[in-house]
Amino acid sequence: MKIEWYPGHMTKASRLIADVIMSFHVVIEVLDARLPLSSANPVLKKLRQNKPCIKVLNKSDLADPDVTKAWIRYFEKENGVRALPFDSRKRSDVGLITTLAKRLAPSRCKPGFPLRAMVIGIPNVGKSTLINTLAGKRMARIGDRPAITTCNQQIDLRNGIMLSDTPGLLWPVMDDQDGAYRLASSGAIGDSALDYVEVARFTADYLMQRYPKLLLDRYNLAEIPETSIALIEEIGRRRGCLVAGGEIDLHRSAEAFIREFRGGKIGRISLEEPPETT
Ligand SMILES: Nc1nc2c(ncn2[C@@H]2O[C@H](COP(=O)(O)OP(=O)(O)O)[C@@H](O)[C@H]2O)c(=O)[nH]1
């Protein structure tokens, strides 16, 4: 079976997802902990209906831990949903996911009745990394670019759980401008489609308001500049992003800033907070 879901074929894709989901007992939805709502596709909620769901707030090593805690509380208000912060590259927390899965589908995991689980999410949230970590070996392709995964087999995790080796790929939703900027900032959208300066301005504006101290420390600033452009220029100056004549290269400065944000160099930062705390 081949599971590929892309925009442009959304109706067909939705039907395919709905069919596939029905053959699993638990859905493991991977979200980016820095933008748990913007990295979700709400269609999944409709398609999984009452299927139990574990929301993995992945890349939590990069996210603001307090904000992540608030997100966990927010998501767990929903019946049949459990949420947890995660760093997919680490094997130490794998037990948490399997324990949660078994709790969410208690009638399963008996001999002869394996619990079937499937990983699902938008590109680049870490689905392949999570599958590899759960499986304890390198199974799925990993990369910074959205990958197409074609084969689909069950991996026996040897603890009563069978995991699909193919992640369900959902399309990112970019209906609202801020959500699209958050996705772009996190690296979920192909870089060729990005206006780096625009994305950097959005990110800089948010960080100036929400994490000024981290910016002051990282870039050794005496104070936060007046505008996001001025901040990006300051960063460019410090990183030597200049054009001939000594002028600041705004595009390269924006790239440097986004790269440092994505790599967690500025600090642990979340780009959005759950509705009730904002
Ligand atoms: N910092 C961090 N990076 C991660 C984590 N999980 C995945 N990544 C990185 O995110 C990128 C995309 O991961 P991948 O598994 O290919 O995402 P997929 O497109 O959803 O399958 C890779 O560079 C991974 O190394 C995590 O928990 N923390």
Ligand SMILES: [Mg+2]
């Ligand atoms: Mg992948």
